[in-house]
Amino acid sequence: MGLTSDKVLALAVLAAVGLFVGTVWLWPRLARRRWRAVAGRVGLLLSTQLALFMAVGLAANQAFGFYASWADLFGQEKDQGVVVDHTAASGPLRVVDTRRVPGAGGLRPQVGGQIQKVDIVGRTTHIATPAFVYLPPEYFQPEYRTRTFPAAVVLTGYPGTAQALVNKLDYPQTAARLAGEGRMQPMILVMMRPTVAPPRDTECVDVPRGPQTETFFAKDLPEAVGGHYRVGGGARSWGIIGDSTGGYCALKLAMHHPGVYAAGVGLSPYYKAPIDATTGDLFQGDKELRNRANLWWYLKHKPAPDTSLLVSSSKVGESNYKDTLKFIDRVKATKRTRISSIILESGGHNFNTWRREIPATLEWVSGRLSGR
Numbered sequence: 001m002g003l004t005s006d007k008v009l010a011l012a013v014l015a016a017v018g019l020f021v022g023t024v025w026l027w028p029r030l031a032r033r034r035w036r037a038v039a040g041r042v043g044l045l046l047s048t049q050l051a052l053f054m055a056v057g058l059a060a061n062q063a064f065g066f067y068a069s070w071a072d073l074f075g076q077e078k079d080q081g082v083v084v085d086h087t088a089a090s091g092p093l094r095v096v097d098t099r100r101v102p103g104a105g106g107l108r109p110q111v112g113g114q115i116q117k118v119d120i121v122g123r124t125t126h127i128a129t130p131a132f133v134y135l136p137p138e139y140f141q142p143e144y145r146t147r148t149f150p151a152a153v154v155l156t157g158y159p160g161t162a163q164a165l166v167n168k169l170d171y172p173q174t175a176a177r178l179a180g181e182g183r184m185q186p187m188i189l190v191m192m193r194p195t196v197a198p199p200r201d202t203e204c205v206d207v208p209r210g211p212q213t214e215t216f217f218a219k220d221l222p223e224a225v226g227g228h229y230r231v232g233g234g235a236r237s238w239g240i241i242g243d244s245t246g247g248y249c250a251l252k253l254a255m256h257h258p259g260v261y262a263a264g265v266g267l268s269p270y271y272k273a274p275i276d277a278t279t280g281d282l283f284q285g286d287k288e289l290r291n292r293a294n295l296w297w298y299l300k301h302k303p304a305p306d307t308s309l310l311v312s313s314s315k316v317g318e319s320n321y322k323d324t325l326k327f328i329d330r331v332k333a334t335k336r337t338r339i340s341s342i343i344l345e346s347g348g349h350n351f352n353t354w355r356r357e358i359p360a361t362l363e364w365v366s367g368r369l370s371g372r
Helices: 006-030 035-064 162-167 171-180 213-228 245-256 287-292 295-301 321-334 351-366
Strands: 093-099 114-121 127-135 151-155 188-192 238-243 263-267 308-316 338-346
Touching: 006 035, 093 213, 114 213, 127 162, 127 171, 127 213, 151 213, 151 245, 162 171, 162 188, 171 188, 171 351, 188 213, 213 245, 238 245, 238 351, 245 263, 245 295, 245 308, 263 351, 287 295, 295 321, 308 321, 308 351, 321 338, 338 351
Parallel strands: 151 188, 151 238, 238 263, 263 308, 308 338
Antiparallel strands: 093 114, 114 127, 127 188
């Protein structure tokens, strides 16, 4: 049974409840001062606490999509990462599965749209990673067969799973609903992790002698998606959205590559790449690379990019609130880069907060992109 299985969670909850009941029932029998009784009490308490911890951890993982499997949890994931040998015949993008949009009005893609699970291989970086692609109903309708569509890359935080963008944050469902209400244009969504070389958190940086993550998102990904789907040409057809780590990546990619992304959205982002145990040494002593990854430095020392940015935070519950206000002021001072914001009265760094921001985010991105 997988880490995200409901059966695993149910077993963990039952084990915790059983151990708690067992502790209450056996405690009077273990009240003596003999070493066996003491050891029994200690063992029961430790077992109960461990079971409760596991049940809470599994429930949190179910809710927030931190890890997709046991191998992912223990850093033993083997089915993704950086590869160096792929045949040209397979192409840079391959569809491996299709599914209906949850809650869609019809089973046919012409009515409810479609979600495709794909494998993407970077032509220049040789990075291989999976993604989910949402195609709106219009994509399959005969009257739109010659039309191209705008596309938005949607990134999770770290650690995170692309599946969570579908079944926790509801991006395809929200996009379908908003388009049906006439509040946004039909768009293609490319949903994935920013972690393209797991378990390492590369922070969308071209790591010296390591994964060229920024190049993958700025060059390989748009080329692969544009070569397979009917996406409009040029930056006006591409936006990028992310939460937390994905939000930092989205802002950085839009700022560094305005010729690729006309709009970038950071939901609860930070503004400088961290260095910690999950990232390793991202810059290998390269001062210029470290500076470019710092959005504060970039705004001060580089020409203002011709792109549109959206940032979000909350007055209570988000640690980035003051930094976000400062970032807004810094961008406004450039007089070229356009900045918008979503500031909630309260909301933590979690899925519930981002679900409140996603409808307005998709409308904002849609208004800045064109499929032609």
